[in-house]
Amino acid sequence: MRRLLPAALIFLTLGPVPGTQHRYPVVDCSQSASARPLVHPAGTSGSLRFVRGWRLTSPNSFFGGFSALARPGPGRFLLFGDNGRAVRLTLGDAGVEAVTIATLPLPRRNPGSKAFTDSEAAAVDPATGKIWVAFEGIDQIWRLAPALTRIESRNRVAQFAAWPANRAAEAMARLPDGRMLVFSEGADEDDRGTEALLFAGDPARPGEQGLRFFYDAEGKGAVSEAAPLPDGRVLLVHRSLGVSPLFTTVLAIVDPAAIGKDRVVRSVTLGAVPEVLRENYEGAAVSVEDGRTYLWLVSDDNFNSWQRSLLLQFELVDLPDSKKAAR
Numbered sequence: 001m002r003r004l005l006p007a008a009l010i011f012l013t014l015g016p017v018p019g020t021q022h023r024y025p026v027v028d029c030s031q032s033a034s035a036r037p038l039v040h041p042a043g044t045s046g047s048l049r050f051v052r053g054w055r056l057t058s059p060n061s062f063f064g065g066f067s068a069l070a071r072p073g074p075g076r077f078l079l080f081g082d083n084g085r086a087v088r089l090t091l092g093d094a095g096v097e098a099v100t101i102a103t104l105p106l107p108r109r110n111p112g113s114k115a116f117t118d119s120e121a122a123a124v125d126p127a128t129g130k131i132w133v134a135f136e137g138i139d140q141i142w143r144l145a146p147a148l149t150r151i152e153s154r155n156r157v158a159q160f161a162a163w164p165a166n167r168a169a170e171a172m173a174r175l176p177d178g179r180m181l182v183f184s185e186g187a188d189e190d191d192r193g194t195e196a197l198l199f200a201g202d203p204a205r206p207g208e209q210g211l212r213f214f215y216d217a218e219g220k221g222a223v224s225e226a227a228p229l230p231d232g233r234v235l236l237v238h239r240s241l242g243v244s245p246l247f248t249t250v251l252a253i254v255d256p257a258a259i260g261k262d263r264v265v266r267s268v269t270l271g272a273v274p275e276v277l278r279e280n281y282e283g284a285a286v287s288v289e290d291g292r293t294y295l296w297l298v299s300d301d302n303f304n305s306w307q308r309s310l311l312l313q314f315e316l317v318d319l320p321d322s323k324k325a326a327r
Contacts, residue, residue, distance in 0.1 A: 032059060045273075046270050047318050052312075055310055067120045085102065087099065121170060131148065132174070157208070211260075222239060224281065227285055235252070235253055281310075283297065283300075296314075
């Protein structure tokens with residue numbers, strides 16, 4: 001029953017059930033988008049101080065379903081959809097200044113199948129621009145060239161095979177030393193928590209395997225994204241589905257220094273997304289500007305007409321120190 005209830009909620013909330021309308025009955029591939037500023041007063045929840053936000057829309061049929069986010073530079077965003085698309089977006093004071101909506105270099109075999117397009121997590125090397133993408137349905141991690149036009153390497157991770165097909169690799173973060181963290185959404189057959197992996201080498205290299213550990217979220221929800229912080233720790237995004245409220249998003253910090261083989265790792269809560277901004281957040285990025293640290297979140301609208309693609313900016317303030325986070 002513990003697993004049946006969340007599964008039923010996810011199906012009824014996000015699945016194509018009667019009464020749920022999906023957008024764009026006619027295919028539109030136009031290259032345009034808009035960003036409407038959100039009217040929400042600045043406020044602080046724990047270590048999260050709301051700065052600003054936008055509702056993103058586009059007539060393009062493939063715009064949305066955002067499951068991962070990167071911020072290459074000021075005003076520039078790279079959003080990955082779970083439909084195998086990537087959106088490069090530039091925002092200015094007047095709104096969207098440029099947008100490109102393109103298909104990832106999917107294999108010719110079954111390029112339209114959900115398994116080959118379900119990109120649920122991404123990580124970027126800021127030094128080289130190389131991009132790693134995790135595909136939940138095929139248990140693979142790819143390394144893509146910065147232009148997203150070529151697959152440089154891909155690995156069918158053997159350890160992913162034991163993870164549930166629809167609750168597998170959901171979050172990924174590249175540490176400053178090049179190691180990669182991958183969190184499952186719901187590989188929780190072990191009572192110690194959900195399974196996660198720490199890759200010492202390139203996770204897209206064929207045959208590469210990671211060190212297994214367990215993450216105990218302690219009721220925060222399922223991990224939906226991870227983003228490295230400037231101090232070497234990692235910010236985790238947790239999401240929960242309920243009735244009222246429908247979505248709850250809790251942010252926390254985990255310290256990679258606590259990771260060990262089959263060890264249980266826990267996190268320290270930072271705060272939650274305010275009620276008026278609640279959505280299905282699956283993408284996160286962290287940036288440092290003028291000495292301040294910012295968190296960016298993007299939501300997955302599941303291509304439902306009643307959900308929203310929101311892009312939010314929070315300043316991270318009064319973060320707990322490493323000793324507190326390690327307890």
